[in-house]
Amino acid sequence: MSNTKYILGSFADPDDMMHGIDKLQANNISIYDCFTPMPIHGIEAKLGVKPSRLPIAAFCFGALGTVLGFSLLYYTMAHDWPMNIGGKPSLPLPNFVPVTFEVTILLCALGMVATFFLRNHLFPGRAPRVMDLRASDDRFVIAIDAQENTDHALIDSLLKEAGAVEVKYNERKYVSYE
Template structure:
């Protein structure tokens, strides 16, 4: 049992999996992660995950885009090449709202995309990190760290009582597609 890293409980029904999470938490057993083939509402609160900071990152990227647009407009039209067109001021901001808006959206969208890829390890060319391949298809998997939870028989019994179809002892951290 010393080389086992994770205990995986496989469920066919999301309600049974949620019941399994409740049973494990009642017995003070730490859950490493839960893998599902579809989003399940309310699972983040049940597992104690904090709210995503992606909106904060989007705001920062948007402000960066706004400041970049205003800086470029100021540099190009006021500092570098001021032109007098019909007696209008060099920096007529209402004329440049569309440009500023577009750069704000562009920076926010690309910044959020790269932040999401970085946070979830979804870089192009990298193999996905999957605990069990069936979790991407038709199974709901609860992964429990075997090193921090020293009672594998108790965990296995709790998972089976909650409705687990299969309980596996995983020796590797992630399964590769090769």
């Protein structure tokens, strides 16, 4: 078994990279991921990336914030310490709106940040996985899983035909704990 884990095709132009994606998919070669220094419109649809579920998480955190904000106000104003101030009711619902809204926004924002960091494994102490350092600067990189796609010569030729500046083979790095 080969130690090669990924085949990386490095492109200087986004149009060449998109052409490379088309060539690879036409030959039934699955693409692991693409790394670009800027957003490229339409690449998600071409790669078959599913839409994000973060809006669902945002709704859940917002609903939790609404319930907690309203519950805190109800408990403090109507249940635990009801006060009769000028004959006003102890459960003034219009007065609860600003605080409930602010707690909703606060918990939604904090929950979204936590969800984003956990989902993308961006917690402290984790070493970043970088395929190619130039992918964040001036190169557009297509990563292909070498274990899944065994015809490396075909992949190499397809990437070079599409305009790849460089084709690299990332090796598997084994860690010894002795």
